[in-house]
Amino acid sequence: MRGYREREPFILGAAVIVLLIALWEAVPSLVTLSRGMALFFTTPSKVAATFWRMLVNGELNRHLYVSGLEFVVGLGLAILVGLPLGLLMGRSKTLDALLDPYVNALNATPRLVFLPLLILWFGLGIWSKIMIVFAGAVFPLLINTYVGVRNVNRVLIDVVRSFCASERQIMRIVVVPNSVPYIVAGLRLAIGRAMLGVVVGEFFGAPEGLGHVIAEAASNYVVDKVFVGVLIFMGMSLVLTMSVKKIESNLTRWRPEETKTF
């Protein structure tokens, strides 16, 4: 069989996933579940059927729209704030020293801890979710931009400066282009955090959104609906992170592979 060795990674990887799904599907027919368990147990086929039904009768549209909006606006705000602040902190030692304690402390703390506060301030509507998405996503962007700026080759800056470049020109010609790979890596992390914000934010008292679908279905013990929500979230994050990852590896082909972080 020609080419098995080349395709082995793909074949083995896919086989494990398919096998797991098949196993899950087979559980009810292999073991008899206790009455309590049987009530809450669901299989992939039931989840798929529920997903299809929800998609066809339009039940998902509104929730997808709300969750998507929170994600996009929150992440957009995080980019608008994180990138400029990261650039400034990278270029100015004073600003760096002034802001570093906050950035460090807030980055180490899971920002989800502010969720009750944000709900108090912004209400149960869409804005408290946007703010929690923003709070989660802004730090990876800020810090990666900062690290990117700090890692710019000093020699390049000195060269441009000795040709009488202004600070703005230094930024435009040297600093920003050199930070792009870091920023893209930050974006990948930020997407994960933003998704986390959407999920958890919508768990609590949200009137709509995919997280709300999950929470409501769970409190009614409709487990297949819960999994539909979970799978949509998983699919979205995978597509987004993988596409950013693709961009990232195109930008940094010359760098050795680093450990995975999401």
Add this chain to the structure above:
Amino acid sequence: MGLGAFYDQHPRLILGVASIAVLEGAWELLLTYVVAYNPFFLTKPSLIAAAFNQQIIQGKLWKDIAISSRAFALGLALAILVGIPIGAVMGWRRRVEYALDPLLTALYASPLVALAPVLIIAFGVGLTAKAALVFLLSVFPFVFNTFAGVRATDRVLINVVTSFGGKERDLYLKVILPSTLPYIVAGARLAIGRALVGILVGEFYAASEGIGFAISQFGDTYRLAEMFSGILVLCIAAVALTEALRKLERVVAPWSAEQTSR
């Protein structure tokens, strides 16, 4: 030593402390003398300090902290016990890597907190569900960092040990473990952040005790100063754990300090 000289030696420290002091001072003064604030929406540092004293120093919150710590430690310990062996085998046997990598990467990249309701249905409200959530979130950094560490082991070192008659055991103890350890510690730092998210979500979502529950309870009852003191505790714990691991990283691998971004 003059003040100027001291500033020249520790500019970052002084600017950082000054920045915190000025912010707290401005916050306090603004709300005391300038703005008539609504205590249901805002609070000020002096009240937070009083609440912190009452809740932490006098120990009202300790019970909750202890309960959260149990779930945190249990989940994290399980993640270490499961994650490191899986990562090591994946790094050592290429077929295992092929088989597991797609599945685990997909799970790592997706917001698994969305499974919180399912875990709570399965395990009930309490320690087990929280520990399971912590485990689920924090196991992947251990897997992937151990994997990367084993993979990054220098082949030359392995060859040297074998050609001097080293046994399989020597290989593990003298080459692979020391070169993997820094990666594992770096993974632990990532895992801690995710584990804290697990604790918070588990306790926000369904719990009757624990620090996350306390924070959301204070929020629901508009006790902002108490809520902020809870947030502060979590912040301190997160920073302390992260910094301790960063120190440990420098101890186990002084040569690779600051290899990963914050």
